[in-house]
Amino acid sequence: MLLEPAEVWAYLIERGLIPATASGAVREVGDGNMNRVFVAVPDDPDIPSVAVKQAPPWIQKLGPSAPMSPERALIEARALRTFAEYAPKQTPTILDVDETRFAFTMEDLSDLTVLRTALNEGAELGRTSAEVGELVGRVTFATSVAGADPRARAALITQSVNPLLAEVTLQYLLGDPFVEAEHNHHHPSLAGAVEKLRRDPAVRTELATLRAAFNSNAQALVHGDLHSGSVMVGVRDGEPVVRVIDPEFAMVGPIGLDLGLYVANVVIAAVRSRNTAHLASIADCWEAFCAAWREGWPDRVDPLLDDGWLVRELREVWRDTLGFAAVEMVRRVAGYSHASDLETLPDPGPASAIVLGLGHKLLADREICGSRPDPRALAHLVGTSWEAQQ
Ligand SMILES: Nc1ncnc2c1ncn2[C@@H]1O[C@H](COP(=O)(O)OP(=O)(O)OP(=O)(O)O)[C@@H](O)[C@H]1O
Ligand SMILES: [Mg+2]
Known part of the structure; x- marks a missing residue:
């Protein structure tokens, strides 16, 4: 049964999430493409308001002509529960999961x-990148070979299989932007650069490597869609608050996918506003991620994993981060789903050219930022790319 706004109140009472006697209002807030999100606010300020997210058996924006398994809502709720276990600070509280209606209720x-809206309006990142890095670090350490024993990982991998959403990523992130495809579009001034990128054999090989990593590297539980539209920010009781939402693409996959998507979208926001503080926050994200791994490290489940392996593993994650960041940069200017950061500029051309150029450079040679994890080298590369355009 698909919920309409008028039915949400009765639904919440039926699920025991709001007292039967309470009155209040429901509004639809979802501006996403895939699902519906409603917020229910009781008139009594002592009763907490809640949000309900439901996955229809199709892509919400396209309707029944675009079927998509509603199971994704349950995958998302399960991932949020795992995130809450290891990173409660950055995870919305889940109050109820309704397996029959493919819906869940949350804080x-x-x-x-x-976050994308806030950045477009000129906000600074503050602690946001560190909070995101900490969440990714804690969740991935706990679900990696260092944090979870083989049996627990086997169970996690089995329950996190998410082939339909993985297909979406393979097509729209790691496929179509690199070939001629129906839904691709780009700024007219980029025609030459897009064609050059698509023909570059070094890019094709790197893309193949990233596709293979996405398909086969069951490194840890990842969010799978961790761009700036999946992060919410604000202030509560005078303290900054960061929440990571929408892990319907969650799977056991390469950690660099999450860090790369986040980093790419920070880069895009930085290019939009020529904001070097945004670029500096990439290091905050990486350092918080590494700190979470180092924090878990003394309690690792496999004592044969030695310090040398840790150094190697983090180096691999950074390498993947650059690779997935690069494909995300390309996707956001030459694929189907563009970034409002760029699209809302009076002329998206120049900033889009920078982002595409960065994506191309990183795919052609990830060592361009050095062979060791060095987020400052990436920030420097981005900064020089817009200085060069002036
Ligand atoms: N718990 C919540 N409370 C209030 N608003 C929320 C909540 N969760 C999501 N939203 C709002 O609804 C929007 C859509 O949510 P979300 O991104 O989870 O949905 P989606 O349909 O999966 O989106 P997408 O098409 O980007 O995958 C968010 O951008 C946010 O504005
Ligand atoms: Mg979503």
């Missing part, structure tokens, strides 16, 4: 703003 985050 109302209406007082927060989607």
Whole structure:
């Protein structure tokens, strides 16, 4: 049964999430493409408001002509529960999961703003990148070979299989932007650069490597869609608050996918506003990620994993981060789903050219930022790319 706004109140009472006697209002807040999100606010301020997210058996924006398994809502709720176990600070509280209706109810985050919107309006990142890095670090350490024993990982891998959403990523992130495809579009000034990128054999080999990593590297539980539209930010009781939402693409996959998507979108926001503080926050994200791994490291489940392996593993993660960041940069200017950061500029051409150029450079040679994890080298590369355009 698909919920309409008028039915949500009765639904919440039926699920025991709001007292039967309470009155209040429901509004639809979802501006996403895939699902519906409703917020229910009781008139009694002592009763907490809640948000309900339901996955229809199709892509919400396209309707029944675009079927998509509603199971994704349950995958998302399960991932959020795992995130809450290891990174409760950055995870919305889940109050109820309804397996029959492919819906779940969570903490109302209406007082927060989607990070992409906040950045477009000129906000600074503050601690956001560190909070995201900490969440990714804690969740991935706990679900990696260092944090979870083989049996626990086998169970996690089995329950996190997410082939339909993985297909979406393979097509729209790691496929179509690199070939001629129906839904691709780009700024007219980029025609030459897009064609050059698509023909570059070094890019094709790197893309193949990333596709293979996405398909086969069951490194840890990842969010799978961790761009700035999946992060909400705000202030509560005078303290900055960061919440990571929407892990419907969650799977056991390469950690660099999450860090790369986040980093690419920070880069895109930085290019939009020529904001070097945004670039500096990439190091905050990486350092918080590494700190979470180092924090878990003394309690690793496999004592044969030695310090040398840790150094190697983190180096691999950074390498993947650059690779997945690069494909995300390309996707956001030459694929189907563009970034409002660029699209809302009076002329998206020049900033889009920078982002595409960076994606191309990183794919052609990930060592361009050195062979060791060095987020400052990446920030420097981005900064020089816009200085060169002036
Ligand atoms: N718990 C919440 N409380 C308040 N608003 C929320 C909550 N969760 C999501 N939203 C709002 O609904 C929007 C859509 O949510 P979300 O990104 O989870 O949905 P989606 O349909 O999966 O989106 P997408 O098409 O980007 O995958 C968010 O951008 C945010 O504005
Ligand atoms: Mg989503």
